[in-house]
Amino acid sequence: MATSFDVIILGGGPAGYVAAIRAAQLGLTTAVVERDKLGGVCVNIGCIPTKALLHSARMANVIRHDAKDLGIATGEVTTDYGVAMKRSRREAEQNSKGVEFLMKKHKVTVIRGSGTLAAGRRVKVGGDTYEATKGLILATGSRVKGLPQVGLEIDKAVVISSDEALFLERAPKTLAVVGAGAVGCEFADVFSAFGTKVTLIEALPKILPLEDAEASDAVAKSFKKRGIDVIAGASVKQATVGKDKVTLQVEAGGEKRAVEAEKVLMAAGRAVNTENLGLREAGVELTDRGFIRVNPVTLETSAKGIYAIGDVAGPPMLAHKGSREGVHAAEVIAGQKPHAIRYDNVPSVTYCHPEVASIGLTEAQAKEKGLEFTVGRFPFSANGRARASNETDGFVKILAGKKYGEILGAHIVGGHASEMIHELAVARENEYTVAEVDLAIHAHPTLSEAIAEAALDAMGRVIHI
Amino acid sequence: MATKVVMEALSPTMEEGRLIEWKKQEGETVAAGDVLAEVETDKAVMELVARAGGVLRKQLVPAGATVPVATTVAVIAGKDEDIAALLGNGSAAPGAGAAKPAQGAAGAETAAAAETAGAAETVATAETAAAAGKAHPAPVVAAAPAAPATPADGGRVKASPLARRIAAERGVDLAGIAGSGPGGRVVQRDVERAPVAAAPAAGAAPRPARALPDEGYADEPLTQIRKTIAKRLVQSIGPVPTFYLTAEVDMERAWDAREALKALGPEGKVSFNDIILKAVATALRQHPACNAWWQDDHIRYWRDVHVGVAVAVEDGLITPVVRHADRKTLREISAEVRDMAGRARERRLRPEEYTGATFSISNLGMYDISHFTAIINPPEAGILAVGGIIEKPVAADGQVTIRRRMQVTMSCDHRVIDGATGAEFLRTLKTLLENPLALVW
Numbered sequence: 001m002a003t004s005f006d007v008i009i010l011g012g013g014p015a016g017y018v019a020a021i022r023a024a025q026l027g028l029t030t031a032v033v034e035r036d037k038l039g040g041v042c043v044n045i046g047c048i049p050t051k052a053l054l055h056s057a058r059m060a061n062v063i064r065h066d067a068k069d070l071g072i073a074t075g076e077v078t079t080d081y082g083v084a085m086k087r088s089r090r091e092a093e094q095n096s097k098g099v100e101f102l103m104k105k106h107k108v109t110v111i112r113g114s115g116t117l118a119a120g121r122r123v124k125v126g127g128d129t130y131e132a133t134k135g136l137i138l139a140t141g142s143r144v145k146g147l148p149q150v151g152l153e154i155d156k157a158v159v160i161s162s163d164e165a166l167f168l169e170r171a172p173k174t175l176a177v178v179g180a181g182a183v184g185c186e187f188a189d190v191f192s193a194f195g196t197k198v199t200l201i202e203a204l205p206k207i208l209p210l211e212d213a214e215a216s217d218a219v220a221k222s223f224k225k226r227g228i229d230v231i232a233g234a235s236v237k238q239a240t241v242g243k244d245k246v247t248l249q250v251e252a253g254g255e256k257r258a259v260e261a262e263k264v265l266m267a268a269g270r271a272v273n274t275e276n277l278g279l280r281e282a283g284v285e286l287t288d289r290g291f292i293r294v295n296p297v298t299l300e301t302s303a304k305g306i307y308a309i310g311d312v313a314g315p316p317m318l319a320h321k322g323s324r325e326g327v328h329a330a331e332v333i334a335g336q337k338p339h340a341i342r343y344d345n346v347p348s349v350t351y352c353h354p355e356v357a358s359i360g361l362t363e364a365q366a367k368e369k370g371l372e373f374t375v376g377r378f379p380f381s382a383n384g385r386a387r388a389s390n391e392t393d394g395f396v397k398i399l400a401g402k403k404y405g406e407i408l409g410a411h412i413v414g415g416h417a418s419e420m421i422h423e424l425a426v427a428r429e430n431e432y433t434v435a436e437v438d439l440a441i442h443a444h445p446t447l448s449e450a451i452a453e454a455a456l457d458a459m460g461r462v463i464h465i
Numbered sequence: 466m467a468t469k470v471v472m473e474a475l476s477p478t479m480e481e482g483r484l485i486e487w488k489k490q491e492g493e494t495v496a497a498g499d500v501l502a503e504v505e506t507d508k509a510v511m512e513l514v515a516r517a518g519g520v521l522r523k524q525l526v527p528a529g530a531t532v533p534v535a536t537t538v539a540v541i542a543g544k545d546e547d548i549a550a551l552l553g554n555g556s557a558a559p560g561a562g563a564a565k566p567a568q569g570a571a572g573a574e575t576a577a578a579a580e581t582a583g584a585a586e587t588v589a590t591a592e593t594a595a596a597a598g599k600a601h602p603a604p605v606v607a608a609a610p611a612a613p614a615t616p617a618d619g620g621r622v623k624a625s626p627l628a629r630r631i632a633a634e635r636g637v638d639l640a641g642i643a644g645s646g647p648g649g650r651v652v653q654r655d656v657e658r659a660p661v662a663a664a665p666a667a668g669a670a671p672r673p674a675r676a677l678p679d680e681g682y683a684d685e686p687l688t689q690i691r692k693t694i695a696k697r698l699v700q701s702i703g704p705v706p707t708f709y710l711t712a713e714v715d716m717e718r719a720w721d722a723r724e725a726l727k728a729l730g731p732e733g734k735v736s737f738n739d740i741i742l743k744a745v746a747t748a749l750r751q752h753p754a755c756n757a758w759w760q761d762d763h764i765r766y767w768r769d770v771h772v773g774v775a776v777a778v779e780d781g782l783i784t785p786v787v788r789h790a791d792r793k794t795l796r797e798i799s800a801e802v803r804d805m806a807g808r809a810r811e812r813r814l815r816p817e818e819y820t821g822a823t824f825s826i827s828n829l830g831m832y833d834i835s836h837f838t839a840i841i842n843p844p845e846a847g848i849l850a851v852g853g854i855i856e857k858p859v860a861a862d863g864q865v866t867i868r869r870r871m872q873v874t875m876s877c878d879h880r881v882i883d884g885a886t887g888a889e890f891l892r893t894l895k896t897l898l899e900n901p902l903a904l905v906w
Contacts, residue, residue: 339646433630
């Protein structure tokens with residue numbers, strides 16, 4: 001095996017492997033160092049398997065609640081988390097194999113093992129040393145972390161993380177989910193559909209705290225309707241971890257209550273993988289919050305020729321943000337001058353039901369910035385396709401600048417929000433205003449018509465309400 | 466990198482500009498923001514500033530020439546940079562087509578000498594513009610070098626829809642901006658970063674008085690302001706279907722009110738025009754149908770009331786705008802009109818001060834005109850022509866008495882205002898002026 005490459009990438013997740021492919025496309029000899037499976041957290045224990053489980057959950061809910069009305073007769077509906085889990089594993093494996101194939105196709109060398117930086121832009125993996133002649137990219141990602149300070153250290157048995165939840169053979173009877181961000185809400189949705197009595201606990205005043213308040217409220221309402229116990233603005237004062245159950249002392253709104261559950265799923269925050277890489281010795285500086293400090297234009301770290309992308313390079317910790325940084329870093333190393341990444345235009349999606357997708361500012365943020373804007377809204381209950389497809393929960397909300405109609409932020413709650421947000425991502429990237437969004441003819445009947453209607457509503461011209 | 470200097474749209478309505486004088490000569494080093502030349506627009510004398518630093522390598526247009534907006538007038542580049550490509554292709558050749566040499570060299574020199582006096586203030590103006598620029602959010606650093614948005618072949622300017630809107634609203638010419646988006650596309654941050662066209666320096670020297678030659682007449686080339694007036698008046702009397710409504714207003718109480726205010730001392734000095742302006746603004750608030758713009762495919766009804774006041778200046782007229790006049794007190798209106806009218810005569814109004822009126826007033830009362838009609842200033846839908854206050858016998862309650870009376874005539878764009886609509890507005894205006902206490906009620 002060669003020991004010298006133009007580019008070496010530490011980490012084969014969605015940031016690293018995309019950087020490798022782009023570098024290879026640009027004619028650079030490239031190697032990826034991966035200690036586990038290609039595709040990283042996203043493909044193996046993140047994005048992909050959770051979406052497989054959410055699909056099972058959604059189908060279970062549809063069959064259970066809507067089948068009769070849709071003209072489909074079923075017997076008693078039973079669910080088996082173990083079977084759904086095994087399917088999710090197959091899909092994850094397939095995806096990881098797909099990444100392996102892509103590496104071969106682009107002639108990217110995959111080095112198995114943990115890499116450590118050595119002097120002179122070199123990487124040590126086991127006993128071997130490799131040299132990156134043009135650029136070295138850090139893409140080591142992040143991992144789940146518990147809350148040891150209240151006695152909730154992940155023990156992988158009773159106090160678990162998503163890493164364990166994805167491999168359970170059966171759904172627990174009761175589950176407390178601590179943290180109601182995207183991960184917490186998605187698992188609450190999944191386990192609830194598989195018959196678990198779920199309590200969802202969030203420290204901030206609303207679940208999905210990074211989303212627009214209206215979106216958070218819509219999801220909370222839907223969750224409560226399905227019997228998920230949502231406790232927001234709550235702090236876990238104390239946790240008593242037994243052999244097969246946990247008791248949490250939770251305080252919310254001045255009231256104290258005890259939550260008992262068979263398992264606790266910790267979905268509150270992630271830690272970046274910056275340890276044991278030899279960063280300090282290589283002169284790679286960290287930020288106050290522990291991320292690797294990079295130049296936002298070039299993604300180069302404080303050490304010349306060493307770049308960082310993905311979760312280690314700072315929030316938002318999202319696969320698609322990492323992938324874009326991968327492309328960017330590869331192009332910078334190849335001597336190109338790619339356009340600066342617009343970190344204010346990264347879509348954020350939660351795949352529970354109804355889905356929540358957003359881009360840009362929330363209404364609260366726009367107010368805080370003192371911007372003058374109008375709010376355009378359109379509910380899916382007034383959309384023909386949504387009614388026909390039984391997906392009437394949710395809405396499209398667009399914040400448009402008062403003077404020019406620029407799209408300051410957009411928020412979609414609904415059955416296929418994750419697919420619909422990109423129209424607004426394209427609009428924002430190209431600086432289209434609500435006028436241009438409306439001018440593009442939207443096919444009828446589609447859920448996307450609600451986007452055009454919300455754009456019209458922002459201009460005071462909504463048609464269908 | 467070599468940069469073309471183009472004739473910028475320094476006012477929203479400017480279509481061409483006359484390059485009065487080069488402030489920087491070929492071979493001089495210039496910094497971004499430096500004043501390169503003085504340009505006479507359709508409304509005022511403005512400064513053309515450098516958008517990039519370097520050496521002013523070539524002036525492509527002689528002083529005195531008139532060129533359309535977006536024409537390349539100069540090239541800024543590095544000292545030894547090859548600019549042949551910029552000169553050979555897409556730039557206006559010296560003296561090409563529209564460019565005309567100035568009328569008498571002696572006159573141009575006089576102007577140059579007189580305007581040197583204003584040089585010290587020029588610096589201050591540039592600083593003010595730079596400070597205003599700082600109010601915008603810090604621009605995102607783009608990795609790619611900014612490329613000129615205008616393709617060398619003079620094709621369309623690549624710009625985002627948002628950038629186009631902001632540029633239109635601010636009267637910025639996109640062709641003069643270096644785009645930082647993909648392929649040199651002009652995006653929001655580029656427009657917001659572009660310096661706002663600087664107002665002419667305070668104390669700029671007045672234009673030289675023109676000498677009367679012996680022949681008994683003088684041939685004067687059309688100035689930009691005259692061209693604009695002509696074009697707009699033709700535009701008005703032709704395609705704007707106008708009708709006229711005249712009302713006679715009893716001004717006795719307004720007269721008394723003005724006298725009473727005057728008695729308060731110099732602070733209380735308001736003109737009848739100020740009182741009429743206040744009354745018009747108040748009436749417009751009550752009759753939004755008259756506070757509107759004809760927009761070809763729609764009518765824009767304004768929520769805000771901005772009243773334009775025609776002011777005669779040496780070479781024509783200009784209409785400073787009292788913004789939100791309905792929300793201002795008589796005293797505020799009076800001070801504002803006095804200030805703006807004064808600066809209008811010195812041609813020192815900023816573009817935003819003479820654009821955006823929702824209705825206008827033209828007053829010839831001081832010339833003993835008892836009645837006239839004014840021409841609508843599109844896209845506004847109405848203008849009020851105010852005659853003089855004249856004492857005359859009036860019959861009331863079977864008695865003939867001498868009263869102070871004033872005739873007002875409203876020109877209405879019938880596409881926006883119907884007869885009854887205009888009449889109702891005039892009735893309200895008459896009531897307000899005849900009961901001036903209502904203006905403060």
